[in-house]
Amino acid sequence: MKRDYICRDCGIDTNKGKDNFYGVTEELWNKYGVGKGMLCLSCFKKRLGREFTKEDFVPCVLNYKVNPVVKSIVKPTEQEIKALFQSYK
Ligand SMILES: [Zn+2]
Numbered sequence: 001m002k003r004d005y006i007c008r009d010c011g012i013d014t015n016k017g018k019d020n021f022y023g024v025t026e027e028l029w030n031k032y033g034v035g036k037g038m039l040c041l042s043c044f045k046k047r048l049g050r051e052f053t054k055e056d057f058v059p060c061v062l063n064y065k066v067n068p069v070v071k072s073i074v075k076p077t078e079q080e081i082k083a084l085f086q087s088y089k
Contacts, residue, residue: 004037004038005038006038007020007038007039007040007043008034008037008038008039008043009039009040009043009046009047010040010042010043012040014038014039014040018066018067018068019040019041019067019068019069020038020040020041020067021062021066021067022041022044022057022062022063022067022069022070023057023058023060023062023063024044024056024057024058025055025056025057025058028048028056032044032047032048033047041067041069041070052070052073053073054073054074054075057070057073057074059076059080059083059084059087060084061084063076064076064080064081064084065081
């Protein structure tokens with residue numbers, strides 16, 4: 001089965017580039033997300049109706065390393081990055 005990477009709100013392909021790969025807390029996704037579907041970062045922010053904070057994002061490689069936009073919001077410390085990679089072992 002082909003996974004659908006199309007943003008449900010604006011229709012862009014979230015699989016292009018890195019800015020739209022992110023992981024928010026389950027609580028936020030349940031409230032503002034689209035279940036198994038995808039939302040680009042700016043559409044999720046629109047639904048959220050406020051600026052993102054560090055606490056909105058879960059500790060994961062996408063947020064801490066891959067996505068430059070989220071990384072600039074979270075600003076993970078060396079300690080947090082270390083803890084993240086240790087949790088994968
Ligand atoms: Zn969108």
